[in-house]
Amino acid sequence: MTYRITPDIVADHNARHATATADDYGALGRTLARRHIDIETIVGKVMAFGVAVPSWGVGTGGTRFARFPGTGEPRNVFDKIEDCGTIYALTRATPAISPHFPWDKVSDLRALREAAAAENLTFDAVNSNTFQDQAGQTLSYKFGSLSHTDKAVRSLAIEHNLECIQTGKELGSKALTVWIADGSNFAGQSNLTKAMDRYLEAMAQVYAGLPADWQVFLEHKLYEPAFYSTVISDWGSSFAAALELGPKAKCLVDLGHHAPNVNIEQIVARLIRFKKLAGFHFNDSKYGDDDLDAGSVEPFRLFLVFNELVDAANRKADGFTPAYMIDQSHNVTDPVESLMQSAIELQRAYAQALLVDRAALTAAQDSNDALGAHLEIKQAFTTDVSPVLAMARQRSGGAVSPIECYRASCYRSHKTKERPASGVASAGIV
């Protein structure tokens, strides 16, 4: 029997915090009531918020220089599911896991389904991998995959994506996320037009393999590993490709995959407007695709993204069904702690966005009251919604303070004993 953080442990933790939880919630409720906001409505919406945890995120990540593994890391996909279950049990914000193939490949998919169900988890978008060669692979992705100059390599990449769809069907997924590393490192190395032609032709075959109720998420990324040009480098390339492929193709926004200072919230608004927003890979960054924890560097930018999402939800924007996933690399923290904290920060940005007085904001915008409009946004952002988040967790059976509860349980020490180092499960950055 493996160690688990049981509901009793969580209940004891919450009981110790009960007075403070109720006091803080009451105080914030009165503050919000003065602004004609019903705190119960906000709590209800936060409780309904869910974000998928990436299976590759529960192992320690690394950089191209080194990886410093922690102890008790997951050794296989079943250990990963167990850690994802722990994150969900404590935060109640992460009801799904986003698997990655072939990193999570097993022969018995039923066992995978049952393991997830035992943790009350479902499977979110399936991620394909044509950015590295697998053991025994005779053709190489060194010079690209879906856009490779050699048709045989493109066919291999297409087959892999079609296999991911089949696996995803078995797991109950409804979407395939495709990120390719294809691009070039030297000016002149690649014909920029032909590379896009080949990508579109290959993706059309992947698209043709989608079940009727599935979608394909195209993930753009500015650079890395290709450092001169990347085939799907930005939201414009992604949008054009999605438009050409058809209605089941949409654009996935990984917050770290843009040039510095790009107005991501405006990209989000554009994609919503044209019914092409697939969803997100949430993370944060300082310099590039840093894959830092969501909300850890620029919480205001994260809030502004959610401001667009709440705006779209409120006006019931046509075709607006975004998928929320985390995509981070945890190099110096316990991945379970980082993922819990990130899920909390996403809920925080969402709750803050729910506090925006939409009528007052619209009035200020329509009368060109620039500062008045800004103050409406700022008032929501500067409100400490922590009591709402704590109450949402308590009511859904999670821990009021997930990281405190996790540390007190010594979960990682238990896993260190249960999971003796025997090779390392795949962790990576996509």
Ligand SMILES: [Mn+2]
């Ligand atoms: Mn990503």
